[in-house]
Amino acid sequence: MSAPLTRDNGAPVGDNQHSQTAGPTGPTLLQDVQLIQKLQRFDRERIPERVVHARGTGVHGEFVATADIRELSRAQVFEKGTRTPVFVRFSSVVHGNHSPETLRDPRGFATKFYTTEGNWDLVGNNFPTFFIRDAIKFPDMVHAFKPDPRSNLDDDARRFDFFSHVPEATRTLTLLYSNQGTPAGYRFMDGNSVHAYKLVNSRGEVHYVKFHWKSLQGIRNLDPKEVVKVQGQDYSHMTDDLVKAVARGDYPKWELYIQVLKPEQLAGFDFDPLDATKIWPDVPERKIGEMVLNRNVGNFFQETEQVAMAPSNLVPGIEPSEDRLLQGRIFSYADTQLHRVGTNGLSLPVNRPRSAVNNVNQDGAMNTGHSTDGVNYEPSRLSPRPQDPAARYSQSPLGGSTQQAGIEREQNFKQAGELYRSFSKKEREDLVNSFGQSLSGADDESKHIMLSFLYKADVDYGTRVTRVAGGDLKRVRQLAAKLKD
Secondary structure (H helix, E strand, C coil): CCCCCECCCCCECCCCCCCCECCCCCCECCCCHHHHHHHHHHHCCCCCCCCCCCCEEEEEEEEEECCCCCCCCCCHHHCCCCEEEEEEEEEECCCCCCCCCCCCCCEEEEEEEEEECEEEEEEEECCCCCCCCCHHHHHHHHHHHCCCCCCCCCCHHHHHHHHCCCHHHHHHHHHHHCHHHCECCHHHCCEECCCCEEEECCCCCEEEEEEEEEECCCCCECCHHHHHHHHCCCCCHHHHHHHHHHHCCCCCEEEEEEEEECHHHHHHCCCCCCCCCCCCCCCCEEEEEEEEEEEECCCHHHHHHCCCCCCCCCCCCEEECCCHHHHHHHHHHHHHHHHHCCCCHHHCCCCCCCCCCCCCCCCCCCCCCCCCCCCCCCCCCCCCCCCCHHHCCCCCCCCCCCCCCCCCCCCCCHHHHHHHHHCCHHHHHHHHHHHHHHHCCCCHHHHHHHHHHHHHHCHHHHHHHHHHHCCCHHHHHHHHHCCCC
């Protein structure tokens, strides 16, 4: 029997003859990974530092599935007892390759699972939510966080000029300016998928899930005073702690949990559950696996720098949800890796799937393969590469007209207030001082708009940050009164 046709991540192709479309006469969908990958690779057949997540460290390990969730997903990685090699890359998001790891920033938590069906990349952060809900704003957000292009200096005014137009960022900004924005070490933080994904079982039934890595080392963060002390001693404190722990056999461990929603449950929330700026409160978590990191890299560049993580690296039984931010990341991450690592980057040892890659993508820079087959097209009777019908995407009912509009259930502030009220007295004090000091450098209008977001989330929160930032509380109240809940 001939080996099946696969994508570059080793996952089988369900249909290589037809693009995914929105119904029989609708437009082609961006989430069609096979279409996009084929075009991307074709565009680059003829023949740098990451823009984000530049500063990072990587470790090898193993994931063990501990629960039977065949009713949710047919992915073999989740079959109880299955052991899967993994590579995890931790990182800061905004700051450059040699920046101090004490700088306030979200932290990337990206896991490459080398499954028997191809590579699956779960690319997330230590925060469970993100700043924006639509991928079209991602370049703007990153530009606002990056240094001023004129001086190459950080500028709070630029950030808050942007975020004063982005009320949905309030919860994640609250996390950023809390002590969770300065973790004590990679071992001492959780990881989150941020986005919802679809799990699909053997009957084609779909459930929406969010993934959550829980650190068995506990959560530890640095407060502002500790940040100053640590930065003066070790600007690589997070990498140093992780590498040394693994080297001495103190292997860090995490448990993997999922939250599960049926498709019909999505409409029952007072916010959009597929909005990446939201968590799923009161949805129970279920443990499905355990991960241990037990081997440091042998060569930092060849492994940590060249690893190419992308949410488009999926396997049968795991699919993207309709989350607008995730839909853009499916394209953007794979595309940036093609630019950064190269057309044949997925054939590098750290990226190469354990399952065989069998397709007709060809040529390009750094192609080290040894192809002897004269058939570099598909379909073919001379050298058939059959498709796997079981790998077809699940079917999703669609309706309506094409549009460019915001989501209907925004609810930008409620969860930010709940987060603030969940903090201890000291955590609130550190958050208020850190956020207020940063806001004091914003222009007057942006500052008061941002303060109104915090006041809308929680009156005490907004009031206290207003005092630290030197704002006008009366003006903040007036602006907050005009905001929708």
